[in-house]
Amino acid sequence: MALQFIDQVDFKDKKVIARFDFNVPLRKDGSLEITDTTRIDRSLPSIKHILESGASKLVLMSHLGRPKGKVDPRFTLEPVANYLASVLDTDVTLTESATDSGIKSLLSLKSNKIILLQNLRFHPEEEGNDPTFAKRLASYGDIYVNDAFGTSHRKHASTYGIVAYHKNSCCGGFLLKKEIEALNKLVESPSPPFVAIIGGGKVSDKIKIIEQLLSKVDRMIIGGAMAYPFLKTKGFTVGSSLCNDEDLNLAKKILNSGRANKIYLPVDHVISNKIGGDPEVLKEIDIPEGKMGLDIGPETLSLYKDQINDARTIFWNGPMGYFEDPQFADGTFEIAKILSESSAFRLIGGGDSVSAVNKSGLAEKMSHISTGGGASLEYIEMGQLPGVQALKFGI
Numbered sequence: 001m002a003l004q005f006i007d008q009v010d011f012k013d014k015k016v017i018a019r020f021d022f023n024v025p026l027r028k029d030g031s032l033e034i035t036d037t038t039r040i041d042r043s044l045p046s047i048k049h050i051l052e053s054g055a056s057k058l059v060l061m062s063h064l065g066r067p068k069g070k071v072d073p074r075f076t077l078e079p080v081a082n083y084l085a086s087v088l089d090t091d092v093t094l095t096e097s098a099t100d101s102g103i104k105s106l107l108s109l110k111s112n113k114i115i116l117l118q119n120l121r122f123h124p125e126e127e128g129n130d131p132t133f134a135k136r137l138a139s140y141g142d143i144y145v146n147d148a149f150g151t152s153h154r155k156h157a158s159t160y161g162i163v164a165y166h167k168n169s170c171c172g173g174f175l176l177k178k179e180i181e182a183l184n185k186l187v188e189s190p191s192p193p194f195v196a197i198i199g200g201g202k203v204s205d206k207i208k209i210i211e212q213l214l215s216k217v218d219r220m221i222i223g224g225a226m227a228y229p230f231l232k233t234k235g236f237t238v239g240s241s242l243c244n245d246e247d248l249n250l251a252k253k254i255l256n257s258g259r260a261n262k263i264y265l266p267v268d269h270v271i272s273n274k275i276g277g278d279p280e281v282l283k284e285i286d287i288p289e290g291k292m293g294l295d296i297g298p299e300t301l302s303l304y305k306d307q308i309n310d311a312r313t314i315f316w317n318g319p320m321g322y323f324e325d326p327q328f329a330d331g332t333f334e335i336a337k338i339l340s341e342s343s344a345f346r347l348i349g350g351g352d353s354v355s356a357v358n359k360s361g362l363a364e365k366m367s368h369i370s371t372g373g374g375a376s377l378e379y380i381e382m383g384q385l386p387g388v389q390a391l392k393f394g395i
């Protein structure tokens with residue numbers, strides 16, 4: 001069965017229950033002020049489409065933060081309801097809870113066209129994928145829409161269990177469609193040369209994605225703290241750079257896998273005595289005792305640029321150094337710049353590389369920036385996500 005998307009479905013006079021990812025950051029001072037509305041803004045095309053297609057009701061649902069199955073006023077969706085009401089210029093009714101007894105009567109009223117269920121994760125049944133809870137959510141709509149790509153790798157009641165009650169009346173939203181189409185370009189038929197740029201903290205966090213990508217890519221460029229276990233395995237010294245035993249074992253396994261010839265490692269570094277210390281360019285691979293590598297060096301950048309130049313498909317995950325400190329951010333920002341000038345299909349996936357690209361001001365120049373870090377990595381690794389499979393085949 002093919003996956004149906006929102007533009008193939010007739011919403012006229014239908015009640016719609018739709019899952020979005022409104023998990024926006026709030027100000028830390030408890031003032032319930034949204035600091036970045038991107039996630040809600042990216043949901044607007046689907047919301048507007050459903051309303052403009054004549055739906056009689058739109059019931060929106062999402063989680064926010066980690067309230068761990070309990071009602072916690074710090075994670076109320078009230079600021080989301082207020083923001084939606086202002087951008088859509090209409091009333092948005094926030095329910096007291098996702099299972100509030102008043103919801104049934106709200107659904108029968110002609111007014112209150114848009115209803116936002118209170119935070120789904122106030123109920124342990126959401127993350128527990130409880131069938132009774134899923135059935136209750138399903139009962140609020142004739143059609144179920146999933147546009148929460150960033151949570152579609154989770155088997156939760158609102159992203160997975162609910163589909164059991166909407167087997168022939170479910171579809172993906174525009175954001176989900178965009179993400180899947182972009183990721184499919186990497187998973188299904190990447191144009192060669194395909195270059196992966198992998199950086200960030202720990203090999204162990206990314207081992208599966210590295211192994212999976214190595215079977216698909218022509219070259220893998222490694223930077224950030226990720227590089228040191230590989231360099232050490234090859235017999236170079238890494239000083240006090242981040243490098244633990246678990247990562248060393250994993251790096252050894254990857255280098256012995258028969259695909260090591262695709263891997264490119266730094267040939268020079270920007271080092272310091274400590275995180276936040278003064279930077280120093282080290283024009284060799286071996287890092288002396290007492291010094292730590294915090295960014296890739298200029299020679300490495302030029303080597304990496306040559307490897308990226310003729311690429312037709314590029315995937316980037318993870319910064320090239322400790323980029324939060326501008327003294328060690330050149331490697332990461334230069335990679336963003338090189339990508340911005342490339343004509344390849346360029347997909348940026350994963351939290352820190354996304355924030356690095358946003359910080360560099362070059363986000364507009366990339367082909368696709370994935371909104372769901374964990375979800376996009378899992379899609380590349382597995383070629384599917386539970387929430388998306390459910391829409392396609394039911395559960």
Ligand code: AMP
Pocket residue numbers: 199200201202205223224225226242293294295317318319320321322323324350352353
């Ligand atoms: P990840 O979440 O695995 O992509 O890791 C990102 C984090 O790794 C960021 O906070 C970076 O500052 C950090 N990082 C990258 N390279 C280094 C490095 N050479 N030394 C210390 N931290 C680093």
